[in-house]
Amino acid sequence: MQTRTVEMTVNGKTCSCSVPVTQPLAVVLRDRFRLSTSISCGEGNCGSCSVLLDGQPVRSCLMLAVQASGRAVTTVEGLDLQLPRLQKAFCQNHAVQCGFCAPGFTIAAAALLQNGFRPSEAEIREGIKGHLCRCSGYAGLVAAILQAAADG
């Protein structure tokens, strides 16, 4: 298995690691860095593995770890400023049930609300439609993001 040394910033810390060239970023984040990135479909259909890459949401299961070379990756653990506001809104609105999709939705919400954007309900639904939740029917997630936007 061919490996390559990749230098990337993960949640603000620059690290250098040797990864198999065919390994997805999601696997490295979950198994090597022990972060909250979950792999649900591995094919880019569900959004559970979403992380921020240089501030923009991407599906880390569709990226090779070597493609993150020189880039900044942010998972839920790295959302310092926005996280408490999002967590409070998700919790108060009973947005989450099993929690497996929660990291992906948290990243999606953080991306949607950056730069002080205050989306309408319709814009929120459109903005998170790339993320699947099988437990909740989305109502609590939408209400939570609306609240977080208002609080922000």
Added chain:
Amino acid sequence: MLGKAIHRSEDARLLSGKGRFVSNLQFPDMIHAAILRSPHAAARILEIRTGQARNLPGVIAVWTFADLKDVLKPIPQIAPHPSLRPRTPYPLVDKIVHHEGEPVAIVAAETYAVCRDALREIEVRYEPLPVVLDAEAGLSGSPRVHDDLADNCAAHFGQEAGNVDAALADCDCVITERFSIGRVSAQAMETRAVIARFEPDASTSRLTVWCNTQSPHILRSLLAQQVGLPRFDIRVIAPDIGGGFGVKNRYYPENTLIPLLAIRLGRTVKWVESRRESFLCTYHGREQVHQVTLGLDKTGRIRGLRDRILYDQGAYTTLGIVVPHITTISVPGPYRVPNYQVECTAVYTHKAPSVPYRGAGKPQACFVMERMLDAAAARLGIDPVEIRRRNLLQPEDFPYNTRLQDADATQVLYDSGDYPKCLEKVLDLIGHNSFEREKRDAALAGRKLGLGVACFIEMTGRGPYESGLVRVEPNGHIVVSAGISSQGQGQETTLAQICAHCLEVELGSVHVRLGDTAAIPLGIGVYAGRSAIMAGNAVALACAAVREKLMKAGAAILGVAPEAVEYTGGKVRELADPHRTLTLGEVAMRLYSPALVFPFPAGIDPGLEALRYYKSSRPAYSNGAYAVVVEVDPETGHVKIVRHALVHDCGNMINPAVVETQMTGGIAQGIGASLFEELQYGPDGRLLNASLDSYLLPRATEIPTLRQAHVVTPSPFNPLGLKGVGEGGTIPVAPALAAAIENALGTGMKLTHVPMTPPRVLALSLAAREQSDRTEEALIRS
């Protein structure tokens, strides 16, 4: 504490990315497993060659049935029934494959990537065999799914209440219809996963298995049989689970294979199901065909109902006839059906086994009953809401004896409910009174709106028992355990609420530990809306016992008679001298400590804990009514949900927010199964849409926020007056949507298949347009 929408304690870790999901767990020195699966739905295995695979660097083991034939046993048949001719699989296929995806070989390697490479090196020669892909075809008996059975009949059963033949012979109106419900996949966001570790020198359980199972204790018992270890030598841990929905209750081949690898290789082994595998080999749900006859008088009152059901069993009888039996006793639903006869044949097919998936037979039953009422309403010229009013059971009818028997021969008895009130309330919520005008206004703007309503009941809280353990620690905190695991339904919070209520303590001092066979000796698990009723009541019983002991021990410590104290606000208090109090922690300290430190109260046993079992043979019945307004695009068949409403009665609610989120989640799955989801097979029995881009789950743009309201009729069948909520949302959605779509297109009762996908709705739209063109033409000519 009870009845409050407390924020969930689970959220702290789940919202920080610290959920403990088996699929994410890592252990030092862990190896990985992957499974080679049959690409054929029916085949004879002629030869398997594993030599190349074994030689790959990093591969530790490659096993087929031949390598394990000394230890492999068929997975036990649970849920037997006199009419069942059972067949269950071996954990690896020996010679005959019975459905696509059956495990044929297993690989263990240092990394998952090496496992995948090794799978490609295994050569299997198959002889494909003819396939049976639907129950109706399977009835002919040829080809046969199981060669050692005379035909494909897995079970045949039925019952009658009253005399349907006589009733139907004497009706003003008799309607006959055929309905079909498609096969679906639960598709939890976390796929199945198993991690096993065997420590031959451990002083406690040598085999530890982490599995995202809904029934840790049952898994442990079955695993003991499968691997030949005693139960006490096995610990099963089910930490956070990313969705269950019933299908994670079953015992799967991997539950045996991964522990066997751990035992024989002496390594910790991890297996995570891929998304594609979750379509092929996590068992399926729902597929049934109903041939129904309904007889009514001219006022629309039901006289008799006959239903002949075909159940597509799949290749194995994993949970016997549990699902179709539930359907047979659920068809009458919330209505008075004076004469009812039902027969069901379960048929083997070359597909994955069909098992309980959220709703477990009730969605199909509700679809049938509600559609027949819509058909009758159209035939008799009675408003569809009115026909329901005329047939709903009334509050004074309870407890209501349906005269039907459950599979365990107990009488099916509805406990309590106000069915008409739920219907009236949902009509109000959806804007029924003003809908005709709304529809006309929309029509003027070229939009086709329709409204549909469905009433439903939900059998919840099946027994036989559940366990609850409550222990007060010397620091005054309380640990609660139960024989269940959680898949996100908030049981850590709701069971803590019950404990905090019963023992009058702060919620934050209660710690709930679920999903671990080491935490509590016996348990059943989570399904059929039973956590609150069964585990909740067990925890309440344990709390009552702890409370009693607190008073007795507290009195002894204070040196007074047991009647001379009271327990209030978390303290034992001497009635005659209220300043003399003991906290829970102080009592616990005395009961835990050796006699050297404190004198031990005489006549009292050590410890401040209680283990109790709540036993029940009486399910509690939740009920509700669901209404939906849709807009149908007549050019594409696309159905948009404009708004929807639910009124639900689950008796006393521990946490209304937990109830509501369960309902919205259930309705979301109901919408998926009604409009989008159906497993599709090619003629060779291979799944065509084993992926989330071709098996469509509803997204945030498809489900508007549900308007919800509650009615509360506590259940007289359990001490806490609870009724379950887990499955309810899935039950009424399909028939309500069908009625709404037909209302929008101006057709009679035509939609008889679930799901109602755009092509089917478009066909109905085109047929309706053709019909109205013909009518117009006839009018012009005349």
